[in-house]
Amino acid sequence: MRKKRWVPWVLVGPALLIIVLTTIYPLLAALYFSFHKYKLRSPPQFAIQIGDGGISIDWSLLTLDNYALAFNDSRFINSLQVTFWFTVISVALSVIIGLGIAVIVQKGGKLHTLTKVLLIFPFAVSPALKGYSWRFMLNENYGIYDLLIDSLVVKPINFLLSIVNALPFAEIPLVSESIVWLGDKFWALFMLAMSETWGWAPLIALMFVGALGSIDEQIFEAARIDGANRLQIFFRVTLPLLRPVILIVTMLKTIFSLKMFDQVVTMTGGGPVRATQTINYYIHQVGFVRGLDIGYASAQSYILVVILTVCAVLYVSLVLNRD
Amino acid sequence: MTAGTVIKSKASAWQRSAKLLETAALLLIIAFIMLPIVWLALTSVKSQEKAYTTDIIFTPTLDNFEIIFSDKSVIINEGTERERGEVGRNMFPNVINSVVVSGATILIAIPLATLAAYAFSRYQFLGNGVLLIWILTTQFIPAIVVAIPFFTLFRTVEVFGSSLLGTRLGLIIVNMSIVLPYAIWMIKGFVDALPGEIEEAAFVDGCNDFQILFYISLPLIRPGVLVASVFAFIMSWNEFLFALIIGREMRTMQVALMTTSGARGIMWEQMAAAGMVVMVPIFFLALFIRKNVVDGLTMGAVK
Numbered sequence: 187m188r189k190k191r192w193v194p195w196v197l198v199g200p201a202l203l204i205i206v207l208t209t210i211y212p213l214l215a216a217l218y219f220s221f222h223k224y225k226l227r228s229p230p231q232f233a234i235q236i237g238d239g240g241i242s243i244d245w246s247l248l249t250l251d252n253y254a255l256a257f258n259d260s261r262f263i264n265s266l267q268v269t270f271w272f273t274v275i276s277v278a279l280s281v282i283i284g285l286g287i288a289v290i291v292q293k294g295g296k297l298h299t300l301t302k303v304l305l306i307f308p309f310a311v312s313p314a315l316k317g318y319s320w321r322f323m324l325n326e327n328y329g330i331y332d333l334l335i336d337s338l339v340v341k342p343i344n345f346l347l348s349i350v351n352a353l354p355f356a357e358i359p360l361v362s363e364s365i366v367w368l369g370d371k372f373w374a375l376f377m378l379a380m381s382e383t384w385g386w387a388p389l390i391a392l393m394f395v396g397a398l399g400s401i402d403e404q405i406f407e408a409a410r411i412d413g414a415n416r417l418q419i420f421f422r423v424t425l426p427l428l429r430p431v432i433l434i435v436t437m438l439k440t441i442f443s444l445k446m447f448d449q450v451v452t453m454t455g456g457g458p459v460r461a462t463q464t465i466n467y468y469i470h471q472v473g474f475v476r477g478l479d480i481g482y483a484s485a486q487s488y489i490l491v492v493i494l495t496v497c498a499v500l501y502v503s504l505v506l507n508r509d
Numbered sequence: 510m511t512a513g514t515v516i517k518s519k520a521s522a523w524q525r526s527a528k529l530l531e532t533a534a535l536l537l538i539i540a541f542i543m544l545p546i547v548w549l550a551l552t553s554v555k556s557q558e559k560a561y562t563t564d565i566i567f568t569p570t571l572d573n574f575e576i577i578f579s580d581k582s583v584i585i586n587e588g589t590e591r592e593r594g595e596v597g598r599n600m601f602p603n604v605i606n607s608v609v610v611s612g613a614t615i616l617i618a619i620p621l622a623t624l625a626a627y628a629f630s631r632y633q634f635l636g637n638g639v640l641l642i643w644i645l646t647t648q649f650i651p652a653i654v655v656a657i658p659f660f661t662l663f664r665t666v667e668v669f670g671s672s673l674l675g676t677r678l679g680l681i682i683v684n685m686s687i688v689l690p691y692a693i694w695m696i697k698g699f700v701d702a703l704p705g706e707i708e709e710a711a712f713v714d715g716c717n718d719f720q721i722l723f724y725i726s727l728p729l730i731r732p733g734v735l736v737a738s739v740f741a742f743i744m745s746w747n748e749f750l751f752a753l754i755i756g757r758e759m760r761t762m763q764v765a766l767m768t769t770s771g772a773r774g775i776m777w778e779q780m781a782a783a784g785m786v787v788m789v790p791i792f793f794l795a796l797f798i799r800k801n802v803v804d805g806l807t808m809g810a811v812k
Contacts, residue, residue, distance in 0.1 A: 215658035
């Protein structure tokens with residue numbers, strides 16, 4: 187109806203220009219840096235020179251060394267593994283706990299509604315603060331989580347074990363009461379993933395609450411009339427209907443987990459012994475803390491970009507196929 | 510008759526215990542969500558000695574807030590084994606930095622996003638669908654990839670005689686990369702929900718495109734623009750990686766949290782107080798946009 191062709195471009199133009207400058211420019215620049223020897227301490231020699239005689243390219247200055255270095259760098263390989271396990275644990279816990287919360291709070295009384303309102307709170311806590319608060323609560327001397335885990339999990343287990351041990355021939359070692367959560371390689375990574383789960387499971391629950399609300403109530407009613415119990419309804423009706431949303435949410439959370447950075451800095455500092463050095467954290471170390479090696483940091487971040495591109499393509503196709 | 514009653518009472522006993530189980534599960538969820546927040550709040554009003562215990566009975570004090578907002582040097586536990594001398598770090602400038610950066614970010618991003626969102630919703634133009642999807646995917650670019658080139662660029666570029674590295678302006682520029690795409694998608698959702706008839710009527714009455722936009726549509730989507738502004742404010746307020754790499758000494762509150770770490774470890778009572786300053790304003794904002802957060806985060810992919 188409205189025909190002026192230039193109008194939308196005038197409206198979109200400024201925003202588009204800024205998005206291009208703040209995303210496409212760095213993507214291209216980082217790619218370009220990644221093929222150079224480029225340390226902050228010594229000014230780099232770039233292959234493309236713009237002089238009086240126009241643009242000249244010195245091909246000999248381009249190098250694949252940074253990429254070769256990455257695949258021979260045991261610390262980089264370690265960061266890939268850490269990121270992989272962090273992603274697996276945090277995505278699985280966030281989606282499963284989120285789904286559980288959603289099913290429980292979805293309908294019902296006042297307590298349900300109150301819980302639904304509270305679900306938004308972890309979103310308001312910044313990731314950096316999240317990391318600090320979990321580090322504080324997991325402290326082995328005065329952490330509230332440490333105390334709770336000891337008194338609610340470890341002590342009862344030990345009590346049961348001691349009863350079993352009272353039997354002749356039974357000698358099961360008791361569970362240690364003095365685990366230093368962030369000092370142990372496995373537990374540090376697990377707790378890092380738990381802090382991420384604390385932030386995301388409630389949000390994912392909200393996503394599922396919305397999706398559950400849009401399912402026709404008559405479908406559940408029909409299942410109930412046919413004699414299905416609650417478990418059967420959940421596994422045979424709810425889960426299959428939620429499948430598209432579960433896939434989208436899982437993919438989205440995977441992408442956010444792969445990009446995780448803030449809590450590593452404030453919660454574990456990458457330790458103990460690099461056990462929680464995610465890719466982003468290691469890139470930050472290489473580029474800005476230790477080596478000040480911009481070329482190498484760029485190459486590493488491009489490897490991350492490739493991984494994320496695959497995820498993004500999957501995500502977009504999931505979203506588009508849903509409609 | 511008797512058999513029927515027995516079955517009925519069995520069923521209701523089963524229902525009662527299911528109900529009880531559900532209530533227990535809800536309380537567990539509430540505890541899971543609230544414990545870190547409540548614990549931070551408690552610690553922020555504990556005295557320095559109490560902060561290093563799990564006591565929940567203590568005399569509340571506002572000392573920690575006073576310390577983080579004063580220039581005084583503080584010596585904690587003087588003359589004891591745990592003595593720590595600390596130079597007071599007034600966090601007031603950090604609060605200002607956070608407010609200015611987040612505020613300026615939305616002041617620039619939201620008007621641009623609103624215009625773009627309106628165009629994406631109301632016009633068919635070459636490649637608009639592809640452009641929208643492309644904007645969606647920019648959220649998947651890792652922030653570190655944006656930070657590296659802007660770090661090297663800002664080191665050399667000078668504005669008003671000083672390099673952009675470690676300035677609020679530099680931070681505002683890089684924040685655009687995370688805020689604009691979300692804002693466009695969020696506001697587009699609100700424009701999409703607006704029926705087109707009013708605009709058609711205005712067109713028939715002789716309004717041109719811009720008159721329709723500014724006098725008819727914009728006033729109608731004002732609530733949506735407000736929601737997107739709040740969402741964008743929260744995003745840039747909570748942003749950490751750019752603040753660390755680009756903001757440097759021009760610390761926002763997120764980075765200032767790290768300054769509670771002294772020679773002998775983190776002073777948790779001060780960290781908790783600073784954490785409250787970071788967290789509490791955002792609670793109110795988050796409650797205000799509670800119903801829209803999911804749409805915002807997923808850019809409408811989950812409905």
